[in-house]
Structures are given as structure tokens and as C-alpha cells.
Amino acid sequence: MKKLPCLLVLPVLCTALAFAGGKADQGKGVTFTIALSEDIRAVDPGVAWNFVTNQVTNQITEGLLTLDAGNNIVPELAKSWRQTDDLTYVYEVRDDIVFSDGTKMTMDDVVFSLERYRNPDGGTYFADFYADVASISATGPWQLTIKLSQPSAIFKYIPAIGSGRIISKAYYEKHADDFGSAQGGIIATGPFVYQSWTSGQEIVLKKNTNYWDKAKLASNIVDTLVYKVIPDDTTRIIALQTGSVDFSANLPPDQLDQLASDKNVTLTIVDSYRLSFLSMNTQRAPFNDVNVRKAISHALNLSEFQRTIIKNTGTLGTVLPFGSALYGSDASKWQQYLQKTGSYNYDLAQARQSLAQSGYPNGFNCNVIVSDSSVDNQRALFLQEALKPLNINVEIRRVSGDEQDTYQMGSILDANGKRDYDMLFGNWEADYPDLNSNIEILFASGQAGEDGYNSSAYANPRIDELIEAQRTTIDPARRFEIQTQFMDIVVSDVPYIVFDYSNRHSALNKKYTGLEVTPAWLWVLPVQNLKAAK
Numbered sequence: 001m002k003k004l005p006c007l008l009v010l011p012v013l014c015t016a017l018a019f020a021g022g023k024a025d026q027g028k029g030v031t032f033t034i035a036l037s038e039d040i041r042a043v044d045p046g047v048a049w050n051f052v053t054n055q056v057t058n059q060i061t062e063g064l065l066t067l068d069a070g071n072n073i074v075p076e077l078a079k080s081w082r083q084t085d086d087l088t089y090v091y092e093v094r095d096d097i098v099f100s101d102g103t104k105m106t107m108d109d110v111v112f113s114l115e116r117y118r119n120p121d122g123g124t125y126f127a128d129f130y131a132d133v134a135s136i137s138a139t140g141p142w143q144l145t146i147k148l149s150q151p152s153a154i155f156k157y158i159p160a161i162g163s164g165r166i167i168s169k170a171y172y173e174k175h176a177d178d179f180g181s182a183q184g185g186i187i188a189t190g191p192f193v194y195q196s197w198t199s200g201q202e203i204v205l206k207k208n209t210n211y212w213d214k215a216k217l218a219s220n221i222v223d224t225l226v227y228k229v230i231p232d233d234t235t236r237i238i239a240l241q242t243g244s245v246d247f248s249a250n251l252p253p254d255q256l257d258q259l260a261s262d263k264n265v266t267l268t269i270v271d272s273y274r275l276s277f278l279s280m281n282t283q284r285a286p287f288n289d290v291n292v293r294k295a296i297s298h299a300l301n302l303s304e305f306q307r308t309i310i311k312n313t314g315t316l317g318t319v320l321p322f323g324s325a326l327y328g329s330d331a332s333k334w335q336q337y338l339q340k341t342g343s344y345n346y347d348l349a350q351a352r353q354s355l356a357q358s359g360y361p362n363g364f365n366c367n368v369i370v371s372d373s374s375v376d377n378q379r380a381l382f383l384q385e386a387l388k389p390l391n392i393n394v395e396i397r398r399v400s401g402d403e404q405d406t407y408q409m410g411s412i413l414d415a416n417g418k419r420d421y422d423m424l425f426g427n428w429e430a431d432y433p434d435l436n437s438n439i440e441i442l443f444a445s446g447q448a449g450e451d452g453y454n455s456s457a458y459a460n461p462r463i464d465e466l467i468e469a470q471r472t473t474i475d476p477a478r479r480f481e482i483q484t485q486f487m488d489i490v491v492s493d494v495p496y497i498v499f500d501y502s503n504r505h506s507a508l509n510k511k512y513t514g515l516e517v518t519p520a521w522l523w524v525l526p527v528q529n530l531k532a533a534k
Contacts, residue, residue: 029207029223032512032530035230035239037250037373038401040203043194044180045165046117046124050405051429052250054162056203056227058524060100061188063164064091064110064144069518071433073160077105077189078144081159086151086474087134091144091159099168100193100208107138112169114146114159126163128446132472151474157432191216191528192225203227220528231401233374240265240507247515249525251505252374253313265507268517269313271325272504273430275438276376277317278368278383278497279408279455283418283448286366291358293494297344298351300386302499309378314500318343319491322438323501326430330480337484341491348389355390363391366422370396371404376425379499383423397421408455410448417450419457426455427502435483440467443490456495463489 040053048057064078075081078091097105116122118130132152139145148155158164171179171187178184182197189212192205205225211217228245230236233252239245241262251259259267280287280296287293306316315323318338327334355361370380377398384394399407406412407424414420430437441447445464447454463486470482506517514531 030221030530030532031224031226032222032247032527033226033228033245034525035228035236035245035248035250037233037236038231038405039200039229040197040227042180043182043186043197043203044124045162045167045188046122046126047180048162049125055249055525056205057165057186058162058190059192059205059225059527060186060190060194061165061167062190063159063161063166064093065160065164066524067157067160067433069516073156076160077110077166083156087148089146089148089155089159090139091146093142093144094212095142097189097212098210099171099187099189100210101168101171101187102210103168103170105166105168105189107142107144109169110144110166111136111138112172113166114164116167116172117163129158129163150472153471153474153479154432154434154436157434161432163431191220192222195224200229202229216528220530221532222527222530225527231372240509243509246509246512247507247525249504249506249517251507253310253502253505254375254378256313256505259507264510266510268506268508269503270517271323272502273323273325273433273437274427274502274504275317275321275323275429276314276379276425276427276499276502277321278379278499279424279426280495280497281419281422281424281457282459282493282495283457284422286358286360286364287422289358289360290493291354292360295351295354295358295390296387296392297494297497298347298354299390299392300344300383300497301346302344302497303346305379305382306500309375309382310500313505314502317498317500319498320487321442321490321496321498322430322435325501326433326435326438328433328435329476333480337487341487344497351390355392363393365393365395367395367397368423368425369404369407369421370398370425371401372398373401376404379425394423408453410450410452410455410457413450419455424455428453436467436471439483439486440471442496443467443486458493458495460489460493 036052038052040056041047045057045061048054062076065073066076068074077097078093081091083089099105114136117124117126118133120127132148132150132155134147134149136146168187175184180186185194191208191211193208195204195206197203207223230239236248237255237258240248259265280293282288302317368380370376380396387394407421408426410419412420441453443458443463444467445459448457448459466482466486470479473479508515511533512530513533514529
């Protein structure tokens, strides 16, 4: 699922303009403030590939379908949907939807939005999500039919996540040059509308007074939704404790104890689909030597790191590039696979033996890219100390969260057009509740280059074949067999080392209730469900 470059990444400082969001709400409802760990990419669902940007765009936009708290696919802008055969999906679209500017949503808007995501030159990150789509067409006054060119085990999720959000065609065409920027904004159907974006500081949304779901509109107590960009972990924690922000889902695990004991904050910890890992650049020496990568995997006492740093805020990493939250109906099978395969084995003698079998038996100097978050800094220091016995000297290159994203995405390359780092601490959270959301993104060779998420730059033709085979295999038993073949190769090649499977940590001011954060909550925070505490 190759991510495509976008021209709207750099916002422009803007004044507080209301973009056709209906008349301003003059009531005295709540101003609710959310802390973000970094700035957003754009107010455009088509480029909302990270957790931070989705927190904003998913308040403004909606899709034909969505995922409920149990990860069931349920209707949203559609009344119903069905899969009539292996290649055909039919959606009965609601005929009573209006955009935030009061104009009626039409089938032209629906087809246009999905075709924009599908188009490799459409300026979005989702073209590969539609790789199996043969056609998208209106087959009735309010009916949409999507035909696939081949079966897909995962396409059913695509209209229910960010790649299925509906926008106003007329507004996009009028603002084609600046859509999604601070000045251009966006028009869609969600419970909130875009108001302003001050780069590096804040994003402001207003209640959508034209919202089509009148019951939710009436119960929504939030008039203004403010996102404060607070990159520093400690500052974000203090903001929660002092009440200058009301909520954050971007919390440093090593500072959660402070919030747990705070009488003014409700702390919630649930499962997530996120994992944190060390990427080793397999296209650059010495990490193109598999024995070097194996040596490093044996030199890391991840159990100790888990015990002292991560504690109960995540689960110890294994050789699987996905945590138990994504096992689904194959949970017992993956547990058996781990018992048979084993996990990372901390063994310095084995580490030295693997290094001796490499082309670098006496060690070497290298670097690692790491974000400036407190936990990632501890990961880097842990790595640096753990590799000293092998005479591997690690230079830690700390960068901002935004910069780390650009490195992980392959947007910064060296003079040879390759990823410009030796190692990188990264993370990934599944876009949808299926293993493919991790293994295709992290391991496909098409993701290894510029604007791809294969941050180890790992390329293996057999792996590409297996990724494609499991994605297009409908039979669950056969699909699991293919995925285990994939894992056998990946375990041997060690392009990544999974440190941990993260929990979702969030903190809410006790003045409020109703903001349910569940393990199934991937990207959408139901702010419209917020209630004042009694």
C-alpha cells in the first residue's frame, strides 16, 4: 500500500475563517480541548495516514460504512451494504445526507470521493487500497456498486476507514489548488466543521449545525473542538493535570503513573493495534548482512526493557509483526506458532557467534533515528548500551516526531536514492483489523522506496508473492497457511525487531464522561457522545 506524496503537507498560517459550515452556533456549549503530540498533515482524509491527523479529519468526515466498538462493519452514510459474490459489493446510500454547507450529498459526491482515493495521481495515500477494484459506479438513484478484478480478503474494510470518507465534489473542485490546506479547508458530512489551522499551534473545529443526524446533533454538547499541538511529553502531561487541555490519546508510557494518581483525570488503558519496532536498513551495509541483524536480535534483553520501561503499558514483543489484538479467529493458531517458532532469544554468546559469521566480526559504527519522545529516547539508549559488548557503536540521532515520520515513510533519501539511516525506531498501527494491514505495509518491496512504510527497505520476491496470495485468498484456513509461510521467512531474515505491542493510553478530564475509548477504536474518537459529569 504505497503512500503517495501530497502537495498539501505544509500548512499556511491562517486566520479564523469559517468554511461554509452553516451559521455559527451562538449557544454556550462546551469548548473541548485535545492535546496532540505533533501537527497534522492536512485537513484532508486522503492524506490522513497517521494517528494524529486522523483524530482531526475523522471529526469532519464520514464514510458509507464505519467500524463499531466491536470492529463490526456497520452502515454510516449508507443504509445497508452486501457482498453479492466474491467480486461485487453493493451499497444502498442514504438519500437524506447534507454537507456542512447545507448542500445535499449526491451519488456524484460518493463516486467522486472514492475515485479520488483510487486514482494513483489523485494526491491521496490510498490508491493501493483500491488495487483490486475494477469499477466504482452508481447503479441506481441511491445505489453504489464496486466491482473487483480479483477476490480480496480485506476490501470489505476499505469503505469503513479513512480511505472511504466522502467529501463535497463541488467544494473540492472549487478549491483544487488548496483543498485540505489551512486556507482551503474542507467540506464534508461529519459532526464538526473546519474553522482554522495555525501551523504548529492549534486546529479549531466548530459544531456542524447542519449535521444530518439530528439526534446526535441535539445531544452534542461541544460547540468548539480545539486541538493543541504539544510535542513535548512532559508539557502535555502538565496540560492535562492543570486542565488546560481536556483529553489526549498521545501519552508517554513512562509518565502514566502521574496521571493514574491525579484526582482530576480519568486514565484509560486498553489494547490497540500498534506496535513499536527497530528497523534495520537491509539496503545499506552492514545491515544488508543477515548475520548482523541476527546478532543484534540476540543482544537485546527485551524482557528486561519491558520490565523496567514499558511495564504494564504494552505487551512484550515477539517475532510476529502484529500483536494478539489482530489475531482474530486464528488466535490459538498464532499462539501455537509462537510456541513452535520461539521468540527473540537474549543470548550474548549467540550474538557474538552470529556477528563472527558476518562480514563484520569486529563490530562497526552505525546510527539510529529516533523521535524526541521520552520512551523512544529510552529505547535508543537501551539499544546503544546493549550493542556495546559486540563493539557496535550506535550514534543516536534524535529528531522531532514529524521528522521521524518522514524518515520512516522514506521521504528522506541519500545521494543514491536510498533510505538515509542505518537503523530507525518506528511504529505502526493497523488501518483495519486484519493482519494484512501490517504485513503488506511493513514488508512489501513496493513500500521499500520513497513514500513507502517498509522502513527496513526489505525486498524479497517470495515475500511479495506470499503477501499477494494471502490478500487474495478468501478461505481462512488456506490464508493462515500462506501467512505462516510468510512468517517462516521473515523470522529467518530479521528485518525488524518488535520491541512491544502498545496499549492505547488516554486521559480525560473528570468534568466529562461518555468518551468511550475501546480496543476497537482505531481512529475515530466519538466526541459527539461527550457528557458533563454529574
